[in-house]
Amino acid sequence: MSPPLILIAERQRDARLEVRQSLEQSGFRALPAASAADIWRAMDEMIVGAVVLDTDLRGPDGMDLCRDVRERSDVPIILVGAHSSEVDRVVGLELGADDYLAKPYSTRELAARLRAVLRRRRRGEAVGTHRQTEAHFDGWIVDFARREIRDPGGAIVELTAAEFSLLAAILDHPQRVIARARLMEMAGVRAAPSSDRSIDVLISRLRRKLTYQHSSAPIVTVRGAGYMFSATVQWR
Structure with a gap:
């Protein structure tokens, strides 16, 4: 190759x-x-x-x-x-x-x-080749084989490679608080000082894309601890 x-x-x-x-x-x-x-x-x-x-x-x-x-x-x-x-x-x-x-x-x-x-x-x-290929939450569908995510209305939402890796990381640990440093490691974000806002910007971008009509994205900020994906995830 x-x-x-x-x-x-x-x-x-x-x-x-x-x-x-x-x-x-x-x-x-x-x-x-x-x-x-x-x-x-x-x-x-x-x-x-x-x-x-x-x-x-x-x-x-x-x-x-x-x-x-x-x-x-x-x-x-x-x-x-x-x-x-x-x-x-x-x-x-x-x-x-x-x-x-x-x-x-x-x-x-x-x-x-x-x-x-x-x-x-x-x-x-x-990601997803070793497990079920679809994740479902709140009407959203994440297809890991195609690297696609569809909103509850069926429209494809475009994610960057960094955003998709971050989403995959938090979907693997739903309803659990993940520290910022650990989330950066899991999502493959480069090592950075604790003051670096890279992961926060990625979270913000992902939240905007996972907001559907009047329903906000199920990503919760836990002050002083990190972030948590609050929705129930079903794998198929």
Whole structure:
């Protein structure tokens, strides 16, 4: 099986070439992109394993492109940018990124984070192969074989790889409080300081997607302890 293709959407030409060379030395295939048009062309013509997306890309900026790519695909996205504040990371995650890396960064760290998001995606694709393939709760149906979730009205709700992995983790432990650190580990979210809000942003995104009409998502915040999936889950 050929290694995954990583799309490198980076503003600076020298940086694109440096990252491409480094990723190829790390065992990936890499394709540089200088604009939004390059991104859409690549995604139309080939299977992209992950996108490294510069927040300062020319034309539509990286943040806007992150949202647009996420609306179109569940491909893993790692945002890279010159700003490293918590606000920047949270905004990126809210727009659908799977990870955020501040510039200047080590290409070795980038390769490690790419491996992490790709492992997370593979876990999401494989989850359920050792058990029943469907989970049912409150009229929702999670089909692990197809990696699909349907709302009570039968419509498919799109989840990113990170969101699907998180949902799979909490469905495995319904009506039990799971600590934030443990949930990050179970869902495959990268190790981070206790102050990092990555898992909270993912929970917020998942809650919005699991809200149906006037029924809120069955994910409860237990202050000082973590999160709990409050609905009864039936496996079939």
